[in-house]
Structure formats: C-alpha cells, structure tokens
Amino acid sequence: xxxxxxxxxxxxxxxxxxxxxxxxxxxxxxxxxxxxxxxxxxxxxxxxxxxxxxxxxxxxxxxxxxxxxxxxxxxxxxxxxxxxxxxxxxxxxxxxxxxxxxxxxxxxxxxxxxxxxxxxxxxxxxxxxxxxxxxxxxxxxxxxxxxxxxxxxxxxxxxxxxxxxxxxxxxxxxxxxxxxxxxxxxxxxxxxxxxxxxxxxxxxxxxxxxxxxxxxxxxxxxxxxxxxxxxxxxxxxxxxxxxxxxxxxxxxxxxxxxxxxxxxxxxxxxxxxxxxxxxxxxxxxxxxxxxxxxxxxxxxxxxxxxxxxxxxxxxxxxxxxxxxxxxxxxxxxxxxxxxxxxxxxxxxxxx
Numbered sequence: 001x002x003x004x005x006x007x008x009x010x011x012x013x014x015x016x017x018x019x020x021x022x023x024x025x026x027x028x029x030x031x032x033x034x035x036x037x038x039x040x041x042x043x044x045x046x047x048x049x050x051x052x053x054x055x056x057x058x059x060x061x062x063x064x065x066x067x068x069x070x071x072x073x074x075x076x077x078x079x080x081x082x083x084x085x086x087x088x089x090x091x092x093x094x095x096x097x098x099x100x101x102x103x104x105x106x107x108x109x110x111x112x113x114x115x116x117x118x119x120x121x122x123x124x125x126x127x128x129x130x131x132x133x134x135x136x137x138x139x140x141x142x143x144x145x146x147x148x149x150x151x152x153x154x155x156x157x158x159x160x161x162x163x164x165x166x167x168x169x170x171x172x173x174x175x176x177x178x179x180x181x182x183x184x185x186x187x188x189x190x191x192x193x194x195x196x197x198x199x200x201x202x203x204x205x206x207x208x209x210x211x212x213x214x215x216x217x218x219x220x221x222x223x224x225x226x227x228x229x230x231x232x233x234x235x236x237x238x239x240x241x242x243x244x245x246x247x248x249x250x251x252x253x254x255x256x257x258x259x260x261x262x263x264x265x266x267x268x269x270x271x272x273x274x275x276x277x278x279x280x281x282x283x284x285x286x287x288x289x290x291x292x293x294x295x296x297x298x299x300x301x302x303x304x305x306x307x308x309x310x311x312x313x314x315x316x317x318x319x320x321x322x323x324x325x326x327x328x329x330x331x332x333x334x335x336x337x338x339x340x341x342x343x344x345x346x347x348x349x350x351x
Contacts, residue, residue, distance in 0.1 A: 018096030023195055023227050024057040029090035031079045047300045049075040051251035062228040064242030072251040073231045077197040081114050112142050115188035119200040121180035125172040131183055132168035139190050161186040178209035198230045214241055235278050239263055247271045250307045251299055257333035267335040269312050
C-alpha cells in the first residue's frame with residue numbers, strides 16, 4: 001500500500017465532535033497488519049483485523065463485545081488502549097481527547113485512567129514477582145499514593161478484590177485460576193482507572209468461579225463508577241453484565257444496541273445465528289439451531305459487499321457488491337444489513 005493510499009484510509013471518515021455524555025467515542029476505527037512477502041520482505045497485503053468499528057460508551061456503563069474467534073474483538077480493545085502500535089484510521093476519543101494525538105508524557109498520564117484485564121491470568125502475571133510487587137509496581141511508578149501509605153493502599157486494593165494480606169508475599173503459581181484473575185483485577189484497579197477493557201476475563205475459569213468474578217466486577221463498578229468494555233464469546237455472561245452489546249464479524253460491527261433490545265429482537269442474520277447456539281437448560285425445549293454454511297473468509301482478503309454474504313441464508317444479489325451502511329432500526333439499535341434499508345418486505349421477498 002502506498003503512502004498516499006494509507007493517508008486516504010486515515011481520512012476516510014467523518015470526524016465526530018466530543019460528547020461529554022460518553023467516556024469513549026470510537027469512530028470508524030481501523031487497524032491493519034501488514035503481510036510481508038518476497039525476498040525483500042515487501043508488504044504484499046494487509047490483514048484487516050479491525051475495519052471501520054463505530055460505537056459510543058456511556059460513563060459508568062458496560063458494553064459487551066461479542067463474536068466468534070478471530071473476528072477482531074481483542075484487537076479492537078488493544079487498539080483503543082493504544083497497545084498495538086498506531087491505528088490505520090478512524091478516531092478514538094477518551095474523555096473528548098483523541099488518544100492517538102497525545103505525546104509520550106500525556107499518554108503516560110492517561111495510562112492510569114485506562115487499564116486492561118487480560119484473558120489468561122497466568123501468562124499475564126510475572127512468575128518472578130510476589131503479588132504485592134505485581135499490584136504495586138505501577139502504583140509506585142505513577143506515584144498514586146505517598147510512600148508511607150503504600151502498604152496500606154495495597155492491602156486495601158487486595159481486600160476490595162477478595163485477596164488476603166498474607167497473600168502479598170506469594171507468587172502467581174501458588175494461586176488458583178480464580179485467585180490469579182482477582183490479582184489481575186487488583187493490578188488494574190490499583191491505578192484508580194475510569195475505563196477498563198475486560199478481555200475475556202472469565203473464559204479460562206470454571207463456571208462457579210466465573211460467577212464470583214462477574215459479581216466482583218459488578219460490585220467494583222458500582223463502588224467506583226467504572227466503565228467496562230467486556231469482550232467475550234459467552235453470550236449468557238454478556239447478557240448478565242452488559243448495558244449495551246456490539247456484535248462483530250470479520251473486523252466489522254454488524255449490530256449494536258441495548259442488551260435487552262438485541263436479545264429480544266436480534267436483527268442481523270449473524271446475530272440470530274449466534275443466539276440460536278445459546279443452550280437452553282430444558283430438555284423438552286426444541287432448539288432452532290441456525291447452522292452457518294461455508295467457512296469464515298480471510299481478513300486478509302474479505303469478500304466484496306457485505307462480508308457475511310458468503311455464509312448468509314438471506315443473501316441477495318446486492319449483498320455481493322454493495323457494502324451495507326449503518327441504519328437505526330429502533331432508537332439506539334443499529335444494524336449493517338440490506339434487509340433493513342427502508343424497503344422492508346421488498347428486501348425480504350428478494351432474499
């Protein structure tokens with residue numbers, strides 16, 4: 001990709017104005033990873049991991065981000081936090097400020113306000129450091145509290161996350177999976193953040209432990225007014241914890257809205273297929289499972305038009321050539337699909 005073409009990608013969106021009602025505004029966010037090939041390792045293509053994601057997140061609320069493996073959920077969270085290098089295009093406004101316009105000093109200060117809880121609690125903890133140092137390292141680095149109050153502060157953070165003071169001198173391998181995840185939560189909470197990306201924080205845990213961690217996150221949100229971006233593939237967990245939901249497919253957001261609206265009335269064919277896979281704990285209930293045909297296209301070479309048309313039972317001719325635009329079907333409920341472009345029954349009959 002040439003320099004001029006990359007510049008065109010970066011400006012291929014309408015900038016949004018900061019809104020004080022939202023702690024986070026993501027507008028047409030794109031993150032492409034180069035594919036190297038040939039003797040001279042030239043760039044021969046791009047993996048479009050995040051391709052035009054747009055949503056707003058209200059202060060003190062939780063947004064669930066769902067989709068199948070490889071759809072770009074984790075990359076979206078890391079790109080928002082500026083952990084994956086430079087973005088390819090779009091906007092990321094945190095408290096009205098463009099995250100990617102901040103210099104090193106400003107970004108260092110912002111790090112305390114934005115945190116992440118990683119998926120694997122074991123690999124994200126240093127095996128060479130005791131728990132007190134894992135939780136307190138960033139606290140000391142950013143001078144969150146005076147030195148004389150450091151120990152008491154770490155004790156308080158650990159207590160808030162269900163950890164005991166005698167755990168301070170132990171190492172990660174001495175804890176269970178649920179306790180390790182509590183340590184990860186304590187590490188993020190210790191910096192007094194406003195916004196936390198929860199990257200599948202309960203997927204590696206047993207069901208009973210999952211409930212404990214979810215309840216802990218809810219309690220901390222209520223106590224400190226935290227805002228979460230909760231990334232998961234477990235729809236039952238997302239339904240329980242989220243206020244709004246975004247459904248991702250192949251790097252793009254195909255549906256977005258309030259949790260109750262999406263679960264009550266899923267619009268996009270992909271969302272319907274996901275929800276049909278939710279198990280019902282009643283053997284007498286017949287499951288109307290929607291099985292998607294075909295394989296997932298490569299994000300390095302996504303299909304033209306609607307990215308989902310190769311697996312969609314409602315595919316129309318225009319879906320193969322024309323990219324659907326975002327439409328608000330009901331207040332706060334958005335979808336990218338040609339079935340809902342204002343023509344109603346005409347589109348359904350064609351499909």
